[in-house]
Amino acid sequence: MISYKTYILSNGLTLMVMEDASTPLVSVSTLYNVGARDEDPSRTGFAHLFEHLMFGGTRQVPDFDAVVSKVGGDSNAATNNDFTNYYLTVPARFLETALWLESDRMRQLDFSERSLAVQQSVVTEEYHYRYLNQPYGDKWLLLRPLCYKVHPYRWCTIGSDIRHVQEATLDDVEHFFYRYYRPNNAIVAVVGPVVADEVAKLVEKWFGDIPAGDDVERHYPQEPEQTSPRHLDVEREVPSNALYLGYLMSDRLHRDFCATDLISDMLSSGTSSRLYNDLVKDRELFTEIDAYITGDNDAGLFVVDGKLKDGVSFDAAKKAVEQHLQRFADETVADDELEKVINRYESTFVYSQYKALDCAMALCYYQRLGHPEWINDEPERYRQVTADDIARVARSLFAPQRQSSIYYGR
Numbered sequence: 118m119i120s121y122k123t124y125i126l127s128n129g130l131t132l133m134v135m136e137d138a139s140t141p142l143v144s145v146s147t148l149y150n151v152g153a154r155d156e157d158p159s160r161t162g163f164a165h166l167f168e169h170l171m172f173g174g175t176r177q178v179p180d181f182d183a184v185v186s187k188v189g190g191d192s193n194a195a196t197n198n199d200f201t202n203y204y205l206t207v208p209a210r211f212l213e214t215a216l217w218l219e220s221d222r223m224r225q226l227d228f229s230e231r232s233l234a235v236q237q238s239v240v241t242e243e244y245h246y247r248y249l250n251q252p253y254g255d256k257w258l259l260l261r262p263l264c265y266k267v268h269p270y271r272w273c274t275i276g277s278d279i280r281h282v283q284e285a286t287l288d289d290v291e292h293f294f295y296r297y298y299r300p301n302n303a304i305v306a307v308v309g310p311v312v313a314d315e316v317a318k319l320v321e322k323w324f325g326d327i328p329a330g331d332d333v334e335r336h337y338p339q340e341p342e343q344t345s346p347r348h349l350d351v352e353r354e355v356p357s358n359a360l361y362l363g364y365l366m367s368d369r370l371h372r373d374f375c376a377t378d379l380i381s382d383m384l385s386s387g388t389s390s391r392l393y394n395d396l397v398k399d400r401e402l403f404t405e406i407d408a409y410i411t412g413d414n415d416a417g418l419f420v421v422d423g424k425l426k427d428g429v430s431f432d433a434a435k436k437a438v439e440q441h442l443q444r445f446a447d448e449t450v451a452d453d454e455l456e457k458v459i460n461r462y463e464s465t466f467v468y469s470q471y472k473a474l475d476c477a478m479a480l481c482y483y484q485r486l487g488h489p490e491w492i493n494d495e496p497e498r499y500r501q502v503t504a505d506d507i508a509r510v511a512r513s514l515f516a517p518q519r520q521s522s523i524y525y526g527r
Contacts, residue, residue, distance in 0.1 A: 119470065119492050121480060122313040124320070128329040129301025132320050133480040133489070134313040137473055143309030144206045144474040145215045147223075148481035150304075151297035152199040153276075154269040154337060154415070160285065162240065162276025163293050168196045169236040170290065171203060171298075175227045181218060188214055196274050199414040200485060206474050209310050213319055219305070220323035223298060228291055237283055244279045252355045256422075256525065263349055264363040264418055264521045268340040299330030306480035308473040340365065340416055347521040357404065358526030360434050362421040364519050369414050369486065375499045376510040377410055377419060382458045383507075384408040384421075384445065392421075395441055402429050402437050414486075419514060431524040439517070446511035450504045463496040 124132040156163050171194065172181050185192045190207030207215050226232075248254045257273050265271035276282055305324070307316050343365060367373040385392045385408040396403045406423035421442075425434050470476050470492070483492045491498070 119476060119480075121489075121492075122317075123484075123489070124317045126300065126321060126325055128325065128327060129299075130320070130324050130327075131304045131484060132317060133304065133306040133484060134311065134316045135306070135308040135476055135480065136311055136313055137308055137476070138310045140309060140473050141209055142206050142473060143209045143212045143215070143307065143311060144204065144472075144477040145212075145219060146202060146204040146306045146308075146474070146477035146481045147219050148304045148306075148478075148485055149201045149203075149298055150302050150333070150485055151201055152197055153272060153274045154198050155297065155333075155335070156269065156272075156276075158269070158272075158277070160281050160289060161272050161278065162274070162282040163285070163290070164201055164297075165196045165274045165276070166236060166240055166282050166285065166290070167293065167298070168194045168201060169239055170226060170232070170294075171222050173226065173232045173236055175221050175225060177221050178218060179227070181222065184214070184218060190215070197413075198270055198274060202478060202481065204474060204478060212307070212309070212311065212316070213323075216307075216319055216323045220327065223300065223303065223324070224327050226294060228287055228294075230287065233285070233287060233290060237285065240275070240282050241279055244275050244282075248273075248275060252353075253359055253525065256359070256361060256523070259349060259351060259523055259525075260361055260363050260418075260420070260521070263347055263523065264365060265340055267338040268415065269337060270340075270413060270415065270417075295330060297330075297333065300324055300327050301329040302333055304481045304484050306477040306484075308477040308480070337415060343519050343521075345518050349521075349523045351523060351525045353526055355526050357427065358425040358429075358431065358524070360421075360423050360425060360431060360438070361523040361525060362435070362438060363521040364419040364514050366410060366417050366419045366514060368416050369412065370488075373506070373510050376502045376506045377514065378412075379455070379458050379462065379499065379502055380445075380507060380511055380514070381408045381410050381419065382462065383450065383454065384442075386458070386461065391445065392423075392438075392441060396423070396434075396437055400437065401426055402434050406438075425526075431526075435522060435524075439515075439520075442511075442515040446508065446515050448508070450507045452504065455502070455504055455507065459496075459499050459502070462499055466496055 121135040188211040192205035194203040262271045392406045403423040408421045411417040483489045
């Protein structure tokens with residue numbers, strides 16, 4: 118059981134503290150409630166650009182990572198479609214240093230033409246390396262706009278067009294910063310050998326006078342129900358042909374989310390999974406195949422991702438997957454199989470909170486969802502899923518008209 122205290126500063130910053138005496142390190146996670154879905158369609162990639170700009174320095178701290186390294190710590194960040202998370206771990210005696218660093222870059226970045234140009238170049242290089250010059254690297258650049266037509270999930274965190282980042286002005290990035298990187302749009306979690314009320318005083322000291330921003334109104338367009346299948350053929354020089362199938366699923370807070378997650382585990386978790394045994398081991402149509410969910414805040418994607426064996430046609434591979442999914446939807450899952458996959462989920466969930474940093478990030482994540490209690494209760498939500506729920510969700514999820522497919526390869 119994870120115990121924590123929650124504090125709300127007068128400027129709207131949410132602080133969560135977990136006292137953990139088992140480690141000599143303290144972890145600080147700062148989550149900003151801004152992701153790719155919050156971007157203007159004509160200015161995409163900004164949340165990811167800021168992941169880089171936030172390490173680009175302030176007037177007081179020109180080199181963020183250098184200070185973290187000097188006190189024996191490490192730091193990093195991650196951006197997705199829904200939020201951006203910055204995190205660092207340092208020896209416990211340097212907690213105040215960590216809080217000072219995070220508050221300093223929340224207060225004001227050192228915006229300059231030079232720093233912006235440097236990070237624009239870095240992001241452009243990342244775009245070419247990760248998305249264009251890697252086999253299958255652009256699959257999400259293709260799959261997302263195929264599955265989404267109006268929702269901002271239709272572009273990746275790198276953006277829908279790299280020129281949006283390349284052409285960003287100082288006015289553009291300053292406006293984005295003061296709109297989203299404000300204390301009332303942030304959650305800070307601290308986990309380590311600390312006393313919660315003392316941490317609260319330190320956070321008040323360093324963050325308390327940072328002005329709140331305007332309340333962010335979020336009105337995301339609802340993705341309409343898909344009424345017919347969509348398809349895209351893509352020619353690429355890759356080691357083997359790949360098949361991608363995407364199905365729009367429920368949002369993160371929906372009661373069917375847990376069932377959908379368990380379906381993905383039943384179908385493809387490990388070499389004893391259904392898809393592997395049927396399509397890789399027995400029928401030898403694929404060399405590898407996986408099923409997973411994106412887990413987005415709004416309606417996410419259930420994806421089947423497989424590499425075809427040489428000589429197998431796209432049509433034959435796709436038909437085999439469709440038949441497998443339909444059989445799964447038509448049958449009743451045995452109680453022991455459901456119990457097995459829930460047990461596996463629970464063990465993974467518990468292990469994922471083993472480290473102080475994992476706990477800090479989880480506290481931020483569940484607080485942002487509006488359900489901080491799920492950091493303890495999530496496994497019980499999964500245990501409430503029944504075999505009837507699995508069948509009901511699968512029948513709706515794998516309806517032919519809801520499918521978006523890509524034939525990717527030679």
